[in-house]
Amino acid sequence: MIDDGPKSPTFDAGQRIILPDLEKLGADSVDLILLSHPDRDHVGGTGALLKAFPHTRIAISQQFLTDPHLQAELGEWGMHTGDILWLGDSAQIRTGNFTLTVKDPPLPAGAPDNDGSMFIHLVNGPASAVFSGDADASTEIRMEPTENWSSEVLKVGHHGSRTASDPSWLFAVHPTYAVVSCGRNNDYGHPAPVTLQNLEAVRAKVFRTDLQGDIEFDFDAKMGFVPSTP
Ligand SMILES: [Zn+2]
The missing domain is CATH 3.60.15.10 (Ribonuclease Z/Hydroxyacylglutathione hydrolase-like)
Incomplete structure (x- = not known):
């Protein structure tokens, strides 16, 4: 998966769009999510996806390693820096x-x-x-x-x-x-x-x-x- 859509207090693309779509496709796992950059309209669905598929790996460019928004997101997803596949x-x-x-x-x-x-x-x-x-x-x-x-x-x-x-x-x-x-x-x-x-x-x-x-x-x-x- 490449990016997973927006999240706001009233709308979670992971929950509302992607998970139902994956169910329609008969997917029972997600191998990898590549997150293009840490903006909320691209990473917002990650929490819902990880809840449904906890073994999914997440890959992000290593230049965002110290990005404060991303660090906050990781906390919400229950992940640590060491859980991410950081790409060069x-x-x-x-x-x-x-x-x-x-x-x-x-x-x-x-x-x-x-x-x-x-x-x-x-x-x-x-x-x-x-x-x-x-x-x-x-x-x-x-x-x-x-x-x-x-x-x-x-x-x-x-x-x-x-x-x-x-x-x-x-x-x-x-x-x-x-x-x-x-x-x-x-x-x-x-x-x-x-x-x-x-x-x-x-x-x-x-x-x-x-x-x-x-x-x-x-x-x-x-x-x-x-x-x-x-
Ligand atoms: Zn965007």
């Missing part, structure tokens, strides 16, 4: 038949958490996807040369914000499908019109959680990822 600049992880290449952009001093978001390239035969958390365009440009990011599916950076999805990054990934995760009628105006235009320019078919709810892909050993959301 680069890591390869095998899970099932998927290989995950993880790259953590060095977070410049004083830069917001977003720009330390984990970049993940997930590959299984013809199926491939890229995730970049809430990293901004300058971080995308810095990360571009570190890997061949070309992928079928792009999880569009920073909820489709205009501050991410640099045209050169979109060109490097050249996705067939692009998924924007953002709230219905959100206050931020995600996704930005310019982002949608840039996605159109690389001819990606765009899916949006604000309009379509859950976006699902099936895995096919010959075809790769096949969207099952119309």
Whole structure:
């Protein structure tokens, strides 16, 4: 799992969305949760998931080791620093038949958490996807040369914000499908019109959680990822 959604006093994405979805899928365990960065809209569901699946491992970039928000979250999850798999600049992880290449952009001093978001390239035969958390365009440009990011599916950076999805990054990934995760009628105006235009320019078919709810892909050993959301 890559990130697990928001939590507020009235809404817990882990409890309300992810656990029911996992039950529908018949999942009886979660091997690993990669948390892109410690913002509450990305790590909020972790507590509920750990309650349901206490053997799940959690991986986070080591540059967030002393992050005060994250330390508070760990306390809420009943975890200690030593329970987390802290990832360095680069890591390869095998899970099932998927290989995950993880790259953590060095977070410049004083830069917001977003720009330390984990970049993940997930590959299984013809199926491939890229995730970049809430990293901004300058971080995308810095990360571009570190890997061949070309992928079928792009999880569009920073909820489709205009501050991410640099045209050169979109060109490097050249996705067939692009998924924007953002709230219905959100206050931020995600996704930005310019982002949608840039996605159109690389001819990606765009899916949006604000309009379509859950976006699902099936895995096919010959075809790769096949969207099952119309
Ligand atoms: Zn976010």
